[in-house]
Amino acid sequence: MDILKYSQEIQKTAFEILENSKLIQLWEAIGAEVYMVGSAKTGLLIHKDIDIHVYTEKVSVSDSFSVMAKLAERMNLTEIQYKNGLETEEECIEWHALFEDKNKDCWKLDLIHIRKGSMYDGVVEKVTDTIAGKLTPELRKTILQIKYDMPKNALIPGIEVYHAVFTGNVKTYEELLQWRKTNPLTNSLGWMP
Numbered sequence: 765m766d767i768l769k770y771s772q773e774i775q776k777t778a779f780e781i782l783e784n785s786k787l788i789q790l791w792e793a794i795g796a797e798v799y800m801v802g803s804a805k806t807g808l809l810i811h812k813d814i815d816i817h818v819y820t821e822k823v824s825v826s827d828s829f830s831v832m833a834k835l836a837e838r839m840n841l842t843e844i845q846y847k848n849g850l851e852t853e854e855e856c857i858e859w860h861a862l863f864e865d866k867n868k869d870c871w872k873l874d875l876i877h878i879r880k881g882s883m884y885d886g887v888v889e890k891v892t893d894t895i896a897g898k899l900t901p902e903l904r905k906t907i908l909q910i911k912y913d914m915p916k917n918a919l920i921p922g923i924e925v926y927h928a929v930f931t932g933n934v935k936t937y938e939e940l941l942q943w944r945k946t947n948p949l950t951n952s953l954g955w956m957p
Contacts, residue, residue, distance in 0.1 A: 767908045771809055778804045778814050781865060785838045791818045794827045796877075801888045803911075803922050806896040808904065810911040812871040817888060819880045823850055828857045828877045840864040855882035887953050895926055898957050906935055913937040920944070923952045930957040 782788060788798045799805075802815030820827070825848065832844065840863050847858040859875040878885060899907075907929050914920060914937055928934035928943045949955060 767810075767905060767912055770912070771807070771908050774812060775804065775807060775809045777865060778809060778812075778871075781814065781839075781871070785835060787816070787835060787838075790831050790834050790838075794820065794831060796820045796831075797880075799889050801892045802874075805892045806899065808895075808899075808907050808911070808922065808926075810908055812865075812869060814871065814873050816873070816875045818875065818877050819885065820877070821880050823855065823857055823877055823879045825850075825857065828859075832859055832861075832875075842870075850879075853883050855879040856884075884953065891923070891953070891956055894956050895930075898930070903929060910934070910937050910940055914940075921952065923955070924949050926957065927952075927955055 782800075791798045796818040797820075799817045799819075800815070801817050802813070803809040803811075804814050829846075832846075835841070836844070839861075841861050842864060843862040845858075845860040847860075849856050849858060855878065857877040859873070859877070861873040861875070863871050863873060865871055907925055910925050910929070911922065914925075920940070924944065925940060927949045928940050928947070932939075932943045932947060934940050934943050
């Protein structure tokens with residue numbers, strides 16, 4: 765299988781989903797700035813997972829719910845999880861949703877609604893941009909293959925894969941498992957390639 769072509773097909777579908785759902789426009793209608801982060805932004809998408817950060821001056825629970833309600837009308841959302849972290853240092857609302865695309869394939873949407881100027885404002889975006897800027901064709905292929913070879917029930921975040929490949933020269937999923945034992949990524953928001 766051509767892992768690069770496979771990833772590009774998933775990437776194309778992710779962008780079609782964003783366009784057809786009008787997700788960005790729905791958030792912008794309440795004054796939010798919207799940023800794609802993670803694998804979809806870096807072009808390292810293997811699993812059907814879209815990560816979005818939205819920023820507003822003030823995070824309103826009612827505004828956040830209103831956008832998600834509109835999104836639920838536009839997408840085939842099958843499950844939604846809400847987590848209020850406004851009173852934490854993260855100052856955000858987390859939305860985690862499962863939905864089906866037009867082919868009935870299951871996707872995951874992680875959408876974080878964050879207060880502008882908070883402690884983590886722009887942190888993930890900077891890490892995402894740095895990873896994208898340092899990818900070589902060889903690194904891209906290695907990361908995609910590791911992610912593809914990872915069992916679906918393995919709960920290893922993409923950032924740990926990137927850390928292992930960039931820092932530890934890890935080449936396979938098996939090497940990743942060994943690397944994690946002696947090189948845990950204890951602060952994923954503090955690591956930069």
